[in-house]
Every structure is written in structure tokens, then in C-alpha cells.
């Protein structure tokens with residue numbers, strides 16, 4: 001987004017110089033934004049740390065092969081790359097139902113809310129209700145703003161992503177979760193993507209799974225279904241990688257994770273029962 005210079009005309013069309021018009025107001029908004037941004041990054045890291053608690057070790061070991069379709073399990077978890085570990089834990093925290101029927105983010109919010117700042121509380125509360133991981137088509141982009149269309153529902157989103165579109169081309173698909181941060185949507189963690197040649201029948205697979213799920217759970221929403229089946233997107237990506245005879249998932253990373261998150265991810269990759 002282009003900001004006017006101090007002496008440029010204000011963007012509001014008043015005819016005044018920016019510094020005499022909306023500059024101060026914009027700066028306030030920006031400051032608030034950066035506070036919320038910082039709170040969101042704190043929650044991202046804190047959720048990862050929380051997920052590594054010893055009491056979730058068994059659930060971690062049991063759920064690894066579910067997410068990775070046996071590609072990783074407790075015996076080779078330390079071989080996950082950092083982005084792989086981040087994506088796994090994102091699913092483990094947001095979508096995976098623990099034995100008591102709760103998700104980790106729900107437990108986090110319940111136990112930690114009182115220790116959080118007001119900005120952090122707002123993020124945590126919103127993220128409990130964030131949607132499931134899904135599949136999004138990149139339909140347009142400008143700098144760090146991406147236009148994404150849910151490949152399964154058609155719903156459209158404007159999303160901020162610090163790393164821009166990474167390696168993703170228009171029409172290709174991103175496997176990710178969208179979370180609200182202040183007044184815009186962001187990706188919850190490092191995304192994976194499906195190159196054009198590897199999209200193949202992913203939609204048909206998901207639709208078949210949904211039909212079966214709805215037959216058993218007629219009142220379930222699309223989000224309910226996706227929470228329980230978003231790992232099928234990863235299974236599809238793994239299979240396509242295998243069909244292309246290349247090492248799976250490592251190239252699915254459009255971009256960076258910040259250094260602190262990477263450090264935590266390295267720790268998690270070593271986390272064993």
C-alpha cells in the first residue's frame with residue numbers, strides 16, 4: 001500500500017497536504033496495528049510452546065501419522081523440516097480434537113486468558129473461532145495483499161501475508177488457515193501450496209469425503225467437516241509429490257517463518273514421547 005509523503009496531497013481528497021490532514025490519524029491506526037500484530041505473533045509462539053507441554057505428548061505421537069498419512073510418526077518426527085513442523089502444529093492446535101473432545105486452542109484460551117494482555121486476549125478469543133485449514137486459489141495479488149478464493153466454497157478473502165505470494169502463481173492453490181488480525185485476515189502459519197499440475201482431483205476427493213461425513217453428521221457445517229478432514233489436503237499433496245517422484249512437502253513452502261518461530265519449530269521437531 002502506498003503512503004503519501006508528508007507534503008503530498010492527502011489521500012482523502014481534501015486538497016490539503018497530508019501532514020496537515022490525515023497523517024496523524026493514519027499514524028495512530030498504524031501504531032494500533034503494530035500492537036495487534038505483535039500480540040498475534042506472541043500468540044502464535046505461545047500456542048506452539050503450549051502444544052509442547054508434556055501432557056499433550058501422547059496426543060502428539062498419536063496424531064502425527066494421521067496428519068502425515070504415516071509419512072512421519074513418533075519414530076521419525078525429528079526429521080520434519082521446520083515449516084513441516086509448523087504446519088503440523090498449526091493443525092494440531094486449531095483443528096485436531098483431543099480425546100476429551102476439545103481442541104488445543106480451546107484449552108489454551110481457557111487456561112491462559114487471564115495471563116494475556118488485552119490485545120493478546122482479543123487475538124486468542126478470535127482465533128478459537130477461526131475457520132479450519134482449507135484450500136485457497138490465488139486469484140490476484142499486489143505486494144503483500146493476496147486475493148484468495150476458497151477452492152471448496154468459493155468464498156473470497158483479501159489476506160495480508162508478509163512474505164507476499166512466495167512461489168505461488170495465479171491459479172495455484174494454497175493450503176492454509178486464515179485468521180483475523182485486527183481488521184484483516186492473515187495466514188496462521190507458514191503455508192503449503194499445490195502447484196497447478198498437482199491440483200488434479202483434490203476437489204473430488206474432498207467432496208467425496210464431505211458427502212460421507214454429512215451422511216453420518218447431517219447437521220455438521222462445512223467448517224466442522226474441514227476441521228476433521230483438513231489433513232486430507234496434506235495427504236493429497238504427499239501423494240502428488242510421490243507421483244512426481246520428488247521429495248514431498250519441502251518445496252511447498254512459499255516463505256519464511258520468523259526467527260523465533262523457527263527456533264521453536266526446531267525444538268518441536270526434536271520433541272518426542
Ligand SMILES: [Zn+2]
Pocket residue numbers: 010011012013014021022
Ligand atoms: Zn485527509
